[in-house]
Amino acid sequence: MLKISQHGDVVQGQLFHKRFPLTVSFFLIDGLLVDTGAPILKQTLKDYFKAESIAQVVLTHHHEDHSGCAGWLKRAKQVPVYMHPQTKRILEAPPSIPMYRKLAWGQMEAVQGVEVGNELETDRFKFKVIDTPGHCQDHISLLEPNHGILFSGDLFVSKVIKYSLRDESVKQMLDSINTLLTYDFEEVYCAHAGRVKNGYQAFREKKAYLEELIEQVLDYYRQGMSIQEIKEKINPKPDWNHYLTMGEFSSYNMVKHIIDEYGSPLKVS
Numbered sequence: 001m002l003k004i005s006q007h008g009d010v011v012q013g014q015l016f017h018k019r020f021p022l023t024v025s026f027f028l029i030d031g032l033l034v035d036t037g038a039p040i041l042k043q044t045l046k047d048y049f050k051a052e053s054i055a056q057v058v059l060t061h062h063h064e065d066h067s068g069c070a071g072w073l074k075r076a077k078q079v080p081v082y083m084h085p086q087t088k089r090i091l092e093a094p095p096s097i098p099m100y101r102k103l104a105w106g107q108m109e110a111v112q113g114v115e116v117g118n119e120l121e122t123d124r125f126k127f128k129v130i131d132t133p134g135h136c137q138d139h140i141s142l143l144e145p146n147h148g149i150l151f152s153g154d155l156f157v158s159k160v161i162k163y164s165l166r167d168e169s170v171k172q173m174l175d176s177i178n179t180l181l182t183y184d185f186e187e188v189y190c191a192h193a194g195r196v197k198n199g200y201q202a203f204r205e206k207k208a209y210l211e212e213l214i215e216q217v218l219d220y221y222r223q224g225m226s227i228q229e230i231k232e233k234i235n236p237k238p239d240w241n242h243y244l245t246m247g248e249f250s251s252y253n254m255v256k257h258i259i260d261e262y263g264s265p266l267k268v269s
Contacts, residue, residue: 002044007187007195009124010149013048014194015041020104024065027151027189030122031055034142034151035191036069039106045069049077058082058120060153061139062090064097064108066191071111082116084131086138100245116140127151132180134173135165141180148186150199155180156190159205162235164254166247170210171261177207217258230255 001016011028015037027034033054037045049069056079059067070081070091083091094108120127120142127142135154142151155176164170181203188199196202213234220230231239235251242250 002041002048004048005195007189009147010187010189010195012189012194013037013045015044017041017104022104023192024105025189025191025194026066028052028054029149030124032120032122032125032127033057033073034189035060035066035153036073038065038104039068039108040104042069042072042106046072046076049073054079055122056080056082056120058116058142059084059087059091059113060141060151060191061136062087062094062108063136063154064101065105066153067091067108067111068106070113071109074111074113081111081113082120083113084138084140085115088113088115090138098246098248100248125149128183130179130183132176134169134171134176136167139176141176143180143183143185145183145185148184150180150183150185150188152180152188152190152199154191156188156196156199156203156206157192159202160209161206162251162254163239163241163249164251164257165249166253168253168257169261170214170254170257174207174210174214177203177210181207213254214258214262217255218262221259221263227252227255227259230259 003014005012009029012025014025016023026037031053054077057073074081091111116129118129125144127144130141132139132141132155139153185200188196190196217230220233231251239251
């Protein structure tokens with residue numbers, strides 16, 4: 001199912017999975033499409049995109065729920081698809097993804113993209129392209145400084161996170177949040193949280209949460225606790241995500257990343 005919402009200059013397309021409690025959004029502003037939805041919902045997306053005026057596309061990263069219609073849009077709309085250089089390399093020959101992700105969103109398809117520069121312009125807006133790794137290495141965010149609009153891909157998601165992908169980096173995530181907080185913005189558009197009002201403050205709260213979590217994990221680690229014991233302390237609920245994803249997405253990963261990447265008390269500014 002596709003739900004369309006208008007937030008000032010920004011159109012949000014929120015996609016609801018037919019079988020699972022999953023949602024993801026794409027955004028359209030002044031002819032620029034930010035992310036393209038999931039492959040499993042391609043027919044619904046095609047019907048919508050055919051009727052819309054889309055002059056250019058940008059992907060915040062390569063994951064299938066963001067890049068699902070990029071190839072079709074390039075062919076059908078004859079528009080450039082901008083992306084991080086690493087996204088470009090990945091999507092030229094996409095790897096086969098784990099089965100649970102194929103069931104959830106579908107397998108990503110190949111697309112020939114264009115490496116994005118430091119800026120992206122539309123008729124009315126000029127976006128600064130900011131490298132924001134953490135969720136994955138090729139993640140970018142788009143900031144319109146004159147209007148205080150930030151498209152943050154999967155960097156925000158929630159103020160509180162207790163699960164992590166196996167190849168995420170908590171340190172890079174925190175560094176990327178600190179980078180964004182050096183800019184002025186108000187509205188954040190997140191692929192999973194949707195429109196986040198008071199977005200700057202929301203990122204400040206996520207930063208504070210991560211810093212506290214890191215200190216907590218390291219304190220338990222210095223007491224001699226194992227990763228599994230620390231996981232039980234910070235998230236005692238059964239970690240069904242761990243079993244459903246065969247360990248790719250879990251609280252265990254979150255704890256392991258913090259120990260691997262810091263290993264000593266975090267120095268925060």
